[in-house]
Amino acid sequence: MSKVKLATVWLDGCSGCHMSFLDTDERLIALLEHADLVYSPLVDEKNFPDMVDVTLIEGSVSTNEDVEKIRKVRAHTRILIALGDCAVTGNVPAMRNTFGVEPTMHRAYIEMAQLQPQIPTTSLPKLLDKVVPVHEVVAVDLHLPGCPPPADAIFYALSELVNGRMPDVKHLTRFGK
Amino acid sequence: MGATLREIIYEIGNGIEDDRKIKAVQTGGPTGGCIPEHKLDTPVDYESLAELGSIMGSGGMVVSDERASMVDIARYFMEFSVSESCGKCVPCRVGTTQMHNLLAKIERGEATKQDLALLEELCEVVKNTSLCGLGQSAPNPVLSTLRFFREEYEARLVDGKKPKRAKKGAQA
Amino acid sequence: MSSVQSVQIITLTIDGKPVGASSDETVLDVAKQNGFFIPTLCFLEGLIPYGACRLCLVEVKGSNRLLPACMTKVAEGMEVTTDSEKLRSYRRWILELLFTERNHVCSVCVANGFCELQSMAEALGMDHVRLPYLHPQFSVDATHDRFVSDNNRCILCSRCVRVCSDIEGAHTLDIMGRGIHARIVSDLDDAWGNSPTCTRCSKCVQVCPTGAIKEKGRRSVGEKFKRRDLIAYIAKLRGGEHE
Structure with a gap:
């Protein structure tokens, strides 16, 4: 049996969900007997592969770059999992939606700046008017809420998936866990 | 009568x-x-x-x-229900606002089939779970225009059916 | 109206199971006593039922509408259904509507882990909302030296209003505005800190199902422990005189 191709993607989040994924500790080794991590901030691969079986998305969709990335990932993924509250609800990144882009940028780059206050115009992707959860942009097959989702929930979900079963994680995690 | x-x-x-x-x-x-x-x-x-x-x-x-847009009419009446909702029960308070937003999205031509399906489901929820007559009847303009003028909704969807244009000279 | 009404013992069925009840009880009372789970948010033991959250809606045979279990008195021969595909779908929708309405960010909330909205989402398997979040902007009233009111986290269950008026007798808190703009205010929409009516009893903090009303001090994320059961105790001590 060929190994399941697994990928993880990091959008607008704190990387805590990836840390929680790593918190599965030695169970990762058992998992990787059935799966290959083909793309991730944790590995070196720069291009998203042609077809991936399972992709975990951490973070909300906050910039035009995020939109492009998530569309590409969706097109090349069989089962897409929204991992953590940012991907599922918008969570902390979406708290700026109440204020709008301009005041947020002003607060971050002018009011709070200690040196040369200026709003960056190059090298940074453009912020969307509203931060949105992943499923508002592309179809999501499984939602795994939590801030971050507990390692046990991530491990359970992945071990079910590599065995070809759709996991039910509803009682292993919740918003804010 | x-x-x-x-x-x-x-x-x-x-x-x-x-x-x-x-x-x-x-x-x-x-x-x-x-x-x-x-x-x-x-x-x-x-x-x-x-x-x-x-x-x-x-x-x-x-x-x-014949010049009227039925989606616009439904949205217009929903605006009334949004401002008349007293805010006591959840389905009417939040549901009318969400229905109004979905209708506006359809009107702007930005909605998908999925949005239309959600709108229909939400209509049923608000109708059957609201506390008083206002919430229970607020979805009526949407439900009835969907029943008789569904093609007008579908024509405005990003991924919807576009109406067939009558060919020139086809009318006798 | 304190005349003694004759209370009768009646039988009804809940989800097909015959149960006994006294005729002055509600469907919710009887369901709870018999181990049936009916989700509730605005209901709180000891407060006058309000019927606003619509989570406790049940099917009653012969009624063409769904009825709120917290406000519906039992009757002889009544046939109640507490769980069905339709009810589950409606309850999930109501939770989704509540989550989209205000700014519920569990991960940074004082009530994380003690929040009834959050645990209800878990209990009913609501793992994401299908509609866009509304992200309204509400100001936070932190003028009181002991309490903070944050309408961003409010679900308008009115428990604080009811406990303040019916149990404490102060009626400092109330709801202002209507529809989607409704919000909790103190007195005539003045700063809570200047309230001449607030007795600083903190009952509102105890009954709030979310982090909307919280106590100041060493309270950070997930540290808002509550004693919601106290109100039922107080109401019982007074022999239900608020009814």
């Missing part, structure tokens, strides 16, 4: 300005339903109107001619 919609519009109301075609009649006030032209011979009584998804309500009527 008992007179048909057509009699009321053409005989009592003297018909439509410039002899335009009637598209729909909205009866019973803002939370009533829209009745299409081909049902104009329906008598105005409680049961007949209810059967068409509308209500007797205030007894008022709004007649729209």
